[in-house]
Amino acid sequence: xxxxxxxxxxxxxxxxxxxxxxxxxxxxxxxxxxxxxxxxxxxxxxxxxxxxxxxxxxxxxxxxxxxxxxxxxxxxxxxxxxxxxxxxxxxxxxxxxxxxxxxxxxxxxxxxxxxxxxxxxxxxxxxxxxxxxxxxxxxxxxxxxxxxxxxxxxxxxxxxxxxxxxxxxxxxxxxxxxxxxxxxxxxxxxxxxxxxxxxxxxxxxxxxxxxxxxxxxxxxxxxxxxxxxxxxxxxxxxxxxxxxxxxxxxxxxxxxxxxxxxxxxxxxxxxxxxxxxxxxxxxxxxxxxxxxxxxxxxxxxxxxxxxxxxxxxxxxxxxxxxxxxxxxxxxxxxxxxxxxxxxxxxxxxxxxxxxxxxxxxxxxxxxxxxxxxxxx
Numbered sequence: 001x002x003x004x005x006x007x008x009x010x011x012x013x014x015x016x017x018x019x020x021x022x023x024x025x026x027x028x029x030x031x032x033x034x035x036x037x038x039x040x041x042x043x044x045x046x047x048x049x050x051x052x053x054x055x056x057x058x059x060x061x062x063x064x065x066x067x068x069x070x071x072x073x074x075x076x077x078x079x080x081x082x083x084x085x086x087x088x089x090x091x092x093x094x095x096x097x098x099x100x101x102x103x104x105x106x107x108x109x110x111x112x113x114x115x116x117x118x119x120x121x122x123x124x125x126x127x128x129x130x131x132x133x134x135x136x137x138x139x140x141x142x143x144x145x146x147x148x149x150x151x152x153x154x155x156x157x158x159x160x161x162x163x164x165x166x167x168x169x170x171x172x173x174x175x176x177x178x179x180x181x182x183x184x185x186x187x188x189x190x191x192x193x194x195x196x197x198x199x200x201x202x203x204x205x206x207x208x209x210x211x212x213x214x215x216x217x218x219x220x221x222x223x224x225x226x227x228x229x230x231x232x233x234x235x236x237x238x239x240x241x242x243x244x245x246x247x248x249x250x251x252x253x254x255x256x257x258x259x260x261x262x263x264x265x266x267x268x269x270x271x272x273x274x275x276x277x278x279x280x281x282x283x284x285x286x287x288x289x290x291x292x293x294x295x296x297x298x299x300x301x302x303x304x305x306x307x308x309x310x311x312x313x314x315x316x317x318x319x320x321x322x323x324x325x326x327x328x329x330x331x332x333x334x335x336x337x338x339x340x341x342x343x344x345x346x347x348x349x350x351x352x353x354x355x356x357x358x359x360x361x362x363x364x365x366x367x368x369x370x371x372x373x374x375x376x
Contacts, residue, residue: 028096138174153219175203175206277297
């Protein structure tokens with residue numbers, strides 16, 4: 001005999017599991033919001049530490065970083081429990097996946113806040129902060145972008161995520177402007193050379209915050225639409241091309257630094273608009289350090305872009321922007337502010353010191369770019 005009560009008996013059970021599903025989601029969202037609040041607080045305090053050159057505020061960011069690390073582990077554990085208990089599909093499965101990714105992004109941003117604080121300790125005795133208004137602006141814009149990106153995720157608002165992503169370009173421009181000011185201050189003697197790298201690092205960290213915020217927006221779009229876009233090179237290899245006017249020391253050194261990272265799936269190249277052999281004293285400096293890029297034949301950036309599938313093009317001086325592919329294009333184009341080699345020599349710096357300054361400026365930026373691409 002057919003038991004007509006079976007369907008009605010299953011209804012309470014189904015309602016229970018639906019309620020448990022929603023409860024689990026709300027618990028995860030609550031923890032993500034708490035972590036976002038902690039990260040935002042760390043970034044705001046780090047910005048105050050920069051503007052005030054405050055050691056106490058820098059130390060407070062450093063010692064609180066463990067709280068963010070603990071929250072990351074808690075959220076990961078909750079997401080894994082959710083996957084096992086609920087065995088979700090469709091949008092709920094995408095929610096768990098996106099949350100795990102965003103959790104990692106937030107933890108990384110917390111590391112950036114700690115890094116900024118550690119740089120402050122190196123320049124706390126600096127009498128004057130060059131362009132404090134620019135530091136304040138880049139910090140506030142990056143922090144605001146992060147908050148809006150996280151709100152878009154928690155509210156599952158795809159349109160808000162799309163609008164927020166474009167702010168990254170503004171932060172990139174702010175960082176280029178700030179780098180130019182810092183390099184100018186160092187040239188004019190208003191910023192000691194030992195303080196230059198920490199200041200450049202601080203600006204770069206706020207730019208990376210905006211990069212991670214954009215990643216959060218991408219995860220939100222994946223959650224809401226099921227579409228997921230990442231930059232991929234042909235055959236699984238991501239090719240990064242550094243370009244300057246003459247295939248000189250800047251492009252060659254950047255590519256050599258990238259290759260020394262031995263990052264799987266990343267291939268670093270260098271070229272110039274009007275290439276010629278690498279001149280002295282740069283050739284000797286690179287050769288002495290085992291950078292094979294010093295002896296490479298001159299390469300044309302235009303020809304290389306026609307021959308290879310380039311994922312990222314980095315212009316190391318304004319004129320090199322001429323090789324940027326016209327949109328629409330899958331190639332990512334960006335410009336870095338790097339000192340002019342001949343100007344460094346013209347300021348009376350010995351060749352060794354000039355080459356070392358170029359190396360340190362490029363090393364930090366190449367490492368950050370490689371980390372971002374490896375994360376994608």
